[in-house]
Amino acid sequence: MDDNTQHRTRLPMRARLATTVGGAAATVSRLAGKGDGSVIGGRISLRLAPDLLSQLATGRQVVLVTGTNGKTTTTKLITAALAPLGGKIASNIYGANMEAGLTSALSRTPDAPVAVLETDEKYIPAMVKATRPKVVVLLNLSRDQMDRAAEIWLLARRWRDALAAAPDCRVVANADDPLVAWSAGAASKVTWVAAGQRWREDSWCCPNCGAHLMRDGDDWACKECGGRRPPVSWLLYGEEVIDPSGRATRLGLALPGRANRSNAVIALAVAEAFGVHPSHALAELRKVTSVAGRYTQVRRRGCDVRLLLAKNPAGWLEALDVMVPPPVPVLLAVNAQGPDGKDTSWLWDVDFRRLRGRPVLVGGERRLDLAVRLEADDVAFRLVNDIDEAVDVALATGAAGTGPDRAGPGGTGPSLEVLANYTAFQQYRVALGRVQ
């Protein structure tokens, strides 16, 4: 009897049947070419056994990863950082991050003693209850698709209440984000990480009492209620991580950008909670080069194309920081389908002025919204119908994209940076041959 069978036999009969039927549906969905099948598989399983998730989580060490931005990447980084443990790790690597996606990830890997699960912000209270996690990771909290998401102060309160009711759980939280710090402040065990905060438009005021916060660099404090940034044990300092022993180490990641350095430091703090030595964990983090197509570099007709995904103002801000300098052209694309949020208002929260003076191409189903936005920021641009039109421009420009963050899109040949929101990104990914 192998480990797989052993774990399954511990499940009640109805739950065992549910995982088998759900697994079959996922296979059919994958064969039919409809994504990776994790959501449909999970939904069918849940209908058969509503408490299946909690049964599947029993006996495992679960990590839940949430926040507005960086969930998918951080989940992948934590999974990598825990590789030195040696066992299997269950994870919803395709970003299906609600109850069905979590259930599917666990039922697909019944013999994994550890699970690292990306979790939608709204589902944290229910998922904490169902999976009784060893660690909950809170990355950041900012405005995102508010036509379907809850308001973020409300969300922060729900996190706070859920964590206060889970005394055995360790929270790894970004102390530099006041909303996150307030949510984690109610937990009994917290590892505070100074992971930085680039986007501040949602945290000028104290989440506890509403007074305007005093901010000085990354430090923050409330003069009304006395709330302040908690003392941290992990710190992201430029390109380096400073660990709890005070030692500074250069991160040297393959993934670009400040946001990913921030995600990596969080992953190191989680690895520590599992007893993995930081140097062993970091060696694994450095091997991660792309995450479900994000940061992937593809060659198209002799042009090096790099794909960046960002879904909201905070994400676009970080992505614009990552881009290699001009004159490498930038293709921006925006859709407003269900998963993107049907409201494009958020474009007005992004400062595009730094794109002035470089070739900018505008695509996606809502390219007119983007065009009007760029016009207001005095950024010259050209509308394109598909990625190949943008590649034509990049080939004609002929600029190579080697940036300060290791390499950009490519080495010495013509390059193109692509920044798109969710469904626009997926459309380009398909056009480029479903790159990973």
Add this chain to the structure above:
Amino acid sequence: VKSLRLVWVYPDLLSTYGDRGNVLVLERRARLRGLPVEIVEVNSDQRVPRDGDIYLMGGGEDLPQTLATRRLLADGGLHEAEGRGAVVFAVCAGYQMLGTEFGGVDGSPVQGLGLLDMRSGRGERRAVGEIVADVDPGLNVGRLTGFENHQGITRLGPGVRPLARTELGTGNGDGTEGAYQGRVLGTYLHGPALVRNPGLADLLLHWAAGPLPPFPAQAEELANALRAERLGAVLQ
């Protein structure tokens, strides 16, 4: 020439979703006409300047909306400016704040700024989606197109006029949308409401600066194309 002073009220509390767009559109359309513009962002721990020409208020969640109202009542600057004829333009939560009462945290009534004769409460369902509304013909502004995301119901008193009649979407909840009274105007269109409604932006500029000189049509080709695309997409 004296600069047109645009005062953005409390972006630290009331700027939920692209509200900066209204500041940028007013600035652009004033500059296209050769009007110099000065933008003043006032945070909730600062005094509201009394000498602005146009005051802008954005959207916010329940708690920030209540806090912002309390501070504006204590500060008195917005009322003083309105009293001497300044223009006030507010969207979404900011619009509700202009009335005599609105629904705060848990829906309990909160005293508003009292600059518009209307009161708001919490409705049964959240209104989320595209909205189209025909503006009061007296204002000479094209049909409104925008996005709404609120759970408010607003009842207008005899002292205000509805800004528009809804063709698609919820607005105030009784077939009307928004309200105005003197030079104070509010709407449930949220965030960058002026982006797709340049006529409304020009109305506010006209109120603040008098008759406006024309500018080259090509400078608003994109905005008009976006407007037409959205109206076409939602009205079928």
